[in-house]
Amino acid sequence: MEYMNPQEPVLGVILCCDCGAQIQPNPTNRCIACVRARNDISEGILKQHTLYFCRGCERYLDPPATWVPAALESKDLLKLCLKKMKGLNKVRLVDAGFVWTEPHSKRIKVKLVVQKEIQAGAVLQQDFIVEYIIVGQMCDDCHRVEAKDYWRAVVQVRQKADHKRTFYYLEQLIMKHNAHGKALGIKPLHEGLDFYFSNEQGARHLVDFFNSVVPCRWTHSKKLISHDIHSNSYNYKFTFSVDIVPICKDSVVCLPKNLAHQLGGIGQICVVQRITNHISVIDPSTAQFAEISSSVYWRSPFNSLCSARSLTEFVVMDVNDADIRHFTGQGQISHKHQVAEVWVQRSSELGTNTMIFCRTHLGHLLAPGDTVMGFDLRMSNINDTNIDKMNEDTLPDVVLVKKVYADKATRSARRRWKLKHLALNDDTGSQNRDYTDFLEDLEEDPQYRTNINIYRDEVKMATAAALGNDETAELPQVSLEEMLEDLNIDEAMGAVEGDVIMK
Numbered sequence: 001m002e003y004m005n006p007q008e009p010v011l012g013v014i015l016c017c018d019c020g021a022q023i024q025p026n027p028t029n030r031c032i033a034c035v036r037a038r039n040d041i042s043e044g045i046l047k048q049h050t051l052y053f054c055r056g057c058e059r060y061l062d063p064p065a066t067w068v069p070a071a072l073e074s075k076d077l078l079k080l081c082l083k084k085m086k087g088l089n090k091v092r093l094v095d096a097g098f099v100w101t102e103p104h105s106k107r108i109k110v111k112l113v114v115q116k117e118i119q120a121g122a123v124l125q126q127d128f129i130v131e132y133i134i135v136g137q138m139c140d141d142c143h144r145v146e147a148k149d150y151w152r153a154v155v156q157v158r159q160k161a162d163h164k165r166t167f168y169y170l171e172q173l174i175m176k177h178n179a180h181g182k183a184l185g186i187k188p189l190h191e192g193l194d195f196y197f198s199n200e201q202g203a204r205h206l207v208d209f210f211n212s213v214v215p216c217r218w219t220h221s222k223k224l225i226s227h228d229i230h231s232n233s234y235n236y237k238f239t240f241s242v243d244i245v246p247i248c249k250d251s252v253v254c255l256p257k258n259l260a261h262q263l264g265g266i267g268q269i270c271v272v273q274r275i276t277n278h279i280s281v282i283d284p285s286t287a288q289f290a291e292i293s294s295s296v297y298w299r300s301p302f303n304s305l306c307s308a309r310s311l312t313e314f315v316v317m318d319v320n321d322a323d324i325r326h327f328t329g330q331g332q333i334s335h336k337h338q339v340a341e342v343w344v345q346r347s348s349e350l351g352t353n354t355m356i357f358c359r360t361h362l363g364h365l366l367a368p369g370d371t372v373m374g375f376d377l378r379m380s381n382i383n384d385t386n387i388d389k390m391n392e393d394t395l396p397d398v399v400l401v402k403k404v405y406a407d408k409a410t411r412s413a414r415r416r417w418k419l420k421h422l423a424l425n426d427d428t429g430s431q432n433r434d435y436t437d438f439l440e441d442l443e444e445d446p447q448y449r450t451n452i453n454i455y456r457d458e459v460k461m462a463t464a465a466a467l468g469n470d471e472t473a474e475l476p477q478v479s480l481e482e483m484l485e486d487l488n489i490d491e492a493m494g495a496v497e498g499d500v501i502m503k
Contacts, residue, residue, distance in 0.1 A: 027122040035124060041116040042128045044087035051081070051108065051132045056142035067139045072108075073098045081110050081132055091116045099129060108132040141184070141198055151184055151196035152237055153203035157210065158192040159244040162307055166248055166275060167193065168438040170214060171422055172452040179209045180422065188424045192244075200238045207240050213277055213451075215294035218242045245297055249274050249441060249448075250311070250401050251304040252375045253281065254386040259300040263290040264331020268390060271361075271401055272304075274448045284399055285359040286324055287337045305382055308437060311373040311401055314344040316366050317355055338363035344372065344398060360400040374400040402444070408436055415439065416464065418457040 013022050018034040028035055052061035059067040060080055070076035082088070082096060091114040099109035113127045141150070159166055174180050180195065182202040187194040197203045207218050219241050226235040247253060251272045260268050267283040274280045278291040322341045326333075340363025343355045358374075366372065378397050387395070405411070419439075442449040 027119050035118070035122075036126070039118045039124060041091055041114060041118070041124055041126050042112075044090055045085060045112075045114075045128075045130070046087070047128070047130050049081075049084050049130065049132050051084070051134050052137040053134045054139040054142055055136055056145070057139060059139060061137065061139075065140075067141075072103070077108075078110070081108065081130075084132075085130065088114075094125065106134040108134065145184075151198065153197040153200045153240065154238070155195040155197070155203050155206050155210075155240045155242060156192065157195070157242045157244065160191065160246040161248055162309060163248065163434045163437070165308070165434050165438045165441070166214070166244060168435060169275070169448075169452075170210075170244075172419060173213050174209075175420055175422065176451065176453050177209065179206055186422060186424060193424075200236075203238060203240050207242060210242050210244075211294070214244055214275065215277065215279055215292075215297055216242050216244045217294065217298055245275075245279065245294070247272055247275065247279055247297075247302075247304055248307060250308040250373075252306050252399050252401065253302055253304055254384055254390070255281070255302055256300045256386050257389065259292075259296070259302070262296075263292070264288065265327065265329060266290050266331055268386065269396060269399060271399065274445060276448075276451070282334060282337070282361055284361045285339065285396065287334045287339050287361045288331050289334045290331055302386060303384060305377075305384060305387065306375045306380065308373075308401075310375065310380075312376050312379075313347040313404070314356075314372050314374050314398065314400070315347055315350060316342060316368055316370045316372060317345055318343040318368055319363060319366050321363070322359055334361070336364075337361040340366065342366060342400065344374070344400070346376075347371070356398050358396055358398040358400060362400055362403060365403050371404040372400050373402050373404060374398045405444075408440075411440065411443075412436065415443075416457055416460050417454050418460075419452070419454060 012025060014025050014029065015021065016023050016031040016034055017029050018038075019031060021031050023031045030038070053059075054061075054067060057067070057069075059069050060077070062068045062080060062083070068076065068080065070080060078096060078098065082093075093112065094115055095111075095113040097111050099111050101107045101109055108131070110130045110132070111127060112130060113125065115123055115125045117123050138146070157167075157170075180186060182197060182205070184196045184198055187196070195203070195206055197206075210216055211218070220238060221241075222236040222238045224234060225237055227233070249272055253270055253272060255263070255266070255268045255270060257268065260266050266281070266288045267285055269285075270281040270283050272279060273282050273289070278293055279297060280289065280291050282289040320341045322339045324333075324339055339359060339361055341357070342360050342363070343357055345352075345355050356376075356378075360366070360372075362372070376398050377395055442452065442454070
């Protein structure tokens with residue numbers, strides 16, 4: 001008995017009903033060439049469109065009135081091109097991509113691959129090219145700039161102070177949170193900055209940001225530019241005036257008596273530790289500290305008795321521990337500071353018998369021979385209503401503010417980090433005393449620099465590495481970590497990887 005091996009079925013061959021070519025059976029009974037000749041699935045899709053491009057800001061028009069930035073051959077530009085096509089809902093989009101064209105040809109070509117079911121069980125796939133013509137058109141923002149009427153709202157930030165340390169701190173906060181992203185321009189002035197915006201909403205967002213990071217108050221006004229009586233539409237220019245409190249870090253202040261009582265019986269003569277969203281003050285005689293919000297300050301305003309520029313240099317002669325008397329209802333006492341009784345002498349009067357006794361909250365940092373900066377109330381002519389109401393017997397002779405670690409030139413040479421800045425015409429070099437003091441404040445106060453991005457200075461690090469190989473180099477070769485340890489800073493900046501070494 002013979003067994004027959006099963007054979008695979010052979011597909012039949014038919015003739016195309018149009019051209020007579022031999023093909024395998026399909027639902028249309030036609031070859032691919034005849035099917036494509038009879039059916040054009042891209043028939044309802046326009047093959048040519050127009051894109052409006054603004055040369056000033058390099059943005060494309062997204063109808064009806066939105067201008068979006070998009071680079072050539074990017075996903076954003078492809079999305080904008082597909083959005084302008086009509087009829088894509090009738091086919092299934094399989095693939096889309098750009099076809100290379102000359103960059104200066106003002107032409108953008110997009111190749112599409114689409115599918116459509118032309119008959120039950122028969123799906124046809126087709127690729128074609130859609131051409132876009134780039135037409136120049138000026139956007140509304142650039143039109144206002146050319147017409148010298150480019151801004152609709154301005155935020156004027158001012159502080160009545162004799163230095164710019166607060167604005168250097170504010171600049172770093174603005175850059176970290178990109179609060180100036182919608183600003184058309186920034187103009188530095190003598191007492192502050194002006195931010196220009198194309199609408200009122202962007203200006204209000206910046207004002208809200210200032211209220212959240214610094215103690216301030218603001219007012220606003222508007223000016224009528226034009227009025228259309230037919231449509232009853234008005235065109236205004238808005239002005240927001242932001243006034244930052246005239247109190248700065250390392251200032252000596254005299255609190256009003258009622259405010260000192262509200263803050264837990266803190267002494268009226270205080271030292272400002274830092275300015276963040278609150279005013280942090282500390283009583284040097286008891287180490288009691290308090291935070292004053294913006295609303296509390298403007299209800300009971302006070303001024304600085306002296307600023308950081310008015311401080312006098314003293315030399316510590318002797319340091320002794322002091323007893324602190326606590327009472328019921330007293331505010332918070334700082335455990336990071338230690339109250340001490342100190343004998344100091346002016347640096348200009350060394351060698352004479354003119355020592356001064358005072359109490360200070362810097363007892364944990366001071367030792368005989370150290371240099372400190374303080375405010376001498378005996379030798380100062382103070383015009384302040386709050387201090388005039390105080391008893392003269394309770395006024396200290398000297399208020400010590402901060403310890404001096406090293407001269408500015410040495411600290412600048414050992415500094416291996418830097419900050420980024422806004423595009424302003426402002427000097428931030430080593431000769432700018434306000435900027436140097438601001439950098440020193442960041443080094444000495446870990447809490448003050450928590451909201452600031454600090455970057456490695458690759459130029460100084462490369463220079464120090466090159467000089468380190470030379471035995472005759474006189475530049476102090478100290479690492480960033482060693483410098484921070486000398487300054488009693490408990491945060492190791494170099495331990496974090498990346499360009500940003502502190503956040």
